Amino acid sequence: MTSSSGSSVLVIGGGVIGHACALALQARGWRVRLTDPDREGIAPSWGNAGHIATEQAQPLASPATLRSAPRRLYAFGGPLDLRDPLRIAPWVLRYLRACTPGRYEHGRLALRGLLAQALPAWRRLADALQQPQLLREDGHWLCWESAASAARGRAAWAGTDIGDTRYHPLNAAHLADLRATLRAPVSGAIAFSGTAQIADPYALAAALRSRFAEGGGQRFHHRIDALQAEGDELFARTDDGQVLRADRVLVCAGVRSRALMASLGLHAPLVAERGYHLQWREHDWPQRPPLVFEDRSMIVTRFDGGLRAAGFVEYAHADSPPDPGKWRRLRQHAAELGLPVRGEPRAWFGARPTLPDYLPALGRCPRHPSLYYAFGHQHLGLTLAAVTGERMAATIDEGGEAPELAAFDLRRFAR
Incomplete structure (x- = not known):
């Protein structure tokens, strides 16, 4: 193991992945500088459903997902929208290759192994923050609105790899309570165990920032335009011409x-996979685990700061304007379900960083040995943040390439 005493790391990206990595590095004695232009806390890390989705052991690059895509299109009432198909055509071709049975199975085993450590790592991170109440291990619920969709859904879940999680029919008392709360019918529901939620994403963000500062971390709000190499030295150049240097650089900048990787001639085939949410401060939703309305591809989560309804898988340029129709559809879902909300909700959208095989990129760059990366977590950024922090801190501290991260090496896209 290398000595980290007095050594520095520049973490580029201040979302949940960047902060988890920064704190894990601090715990190993590294001096950490973190930079992110997101001053308002609007990144996808804080706009998600708050669900620790350890049941999602099957990558979304799969034959099953590919078969279901036509009926999930936004134009037909589903969550899937390709707003910029020509721009993402090369990514789609890579996605199709990743859906072949052999590649899918390789990805499933890799993701399953990482997810098995996700919840234990979150317990350790919550304890390190001295806020274990931020992690609620009450599982989550999933429901259907018709007998036909319930039958299809149960059959689909019976054939799905859900990792170390389990599910069972929602008990009669909870089901009756759910039916009494909602206007829409509930024909069936299941309850998962072994999953969890964050009590409130913004409280988590505040706790991460506070702990980072307490550990002596330096925070900047630069936008990094490029990475540059001079011999063995690597540095980051900001949009206002400043140069940031450190012994190691860790790229966690989402989409x-x-x-940033391209500025060094490295290919990371990321796309912006955008999600939307509405959050109501005033509501009468009881304290329940996150609830997935599978027929509507929508998840409703009660946070300490309000009730959030989230959904959609929109492929679009990261900087293109939002589609107001998606917020209207979320409002329509909320009204049809009879969610007990009042007042005007806060609207949000953000871009998940997604690679064609729906696996993250975690590792070290052989061409530039001081460069490390952790991005591309798609829908599982919150879920995998804590274990990613631990794995990346260990990899950087040990100064080599970690065999356990081989499946997530960015070089897989060069093959």
């Missing part, structure tokens, strides 16, 4: 990671 912006693609351009």
Whole structure:
């Protein structure tokens, strides 16, 4: 193991992945500088459903997902929208290759192994923050609105790899309570165990920032335009011409990671897979685990700060304007379901960083040995944040390539 005493790391990206990595590095004695232009806390890390989705052991690059895509299109009432198909055509071709049975199975085993450590790592991170109440291990619920969709859904879940999680029919008392709360019918529901939620994403963000500062971390709000190498030295150049240097550089910049890696001639085939949510401060939703309305591809989560309804898988340029129709559809879902909400909700959208095989990129760059990366977590950024922090800190501290991260090496896209 290398000595980290007095050594520095520049973490580019201040979302949940960047902060988890920064704190894990601090715990190993590294001096950490973190930079992110997101001053308002609007990144996808804080706009998600708050669900620790350890049941999602099957990558979305799969034959089953590919078969279901036509009926899930936004134009037909589903969650899937390709707003910029020509721009993402090369990514789609890679996605199709990743859906072949052999590649899918390789990805499933790799993701399953990472997810098995996700919840234990979150317990350790919550304890390190001295806020174990941020992690609620009450599982989550999933329901259907018709007998036909319930039958299809149960059959689908029976054939799905859900990792170390389990599910069972929602008990009669909870089902009756759910039916009494909602206007829409509930024909069936199941309850998962072994999953969890974050009590409130913004409280988590505040706790991460506070702990980072307490550990002596330096925070900046630069936008990094490019990475540059001079011999063995690597540095980051900001949009206002400043140069940031450190012994190691860790790229955790979400969808912006693609351009940063490209500035060194490295290919990271990321796309912006955008999600939307509405959050109501005033509501009468009881304290329940996150609830997935599978027929509507929508998840409703009660946070300490309000009730959030989230959904959609929109492929679009990261900087293109939002589609107001998606917020209207979320409002329509909320009204049809009879969610007990009042007042005007806060609207949000953000871009998940997604690679064609729906696996993250985790590792070290052989061409530039001081460069490390952790991005491309798609829908599982929150879920995998804590274990990613631990794995990346260990990899950087040990100064080599970690065999256990081989499946997530970015070089897989060069093959």
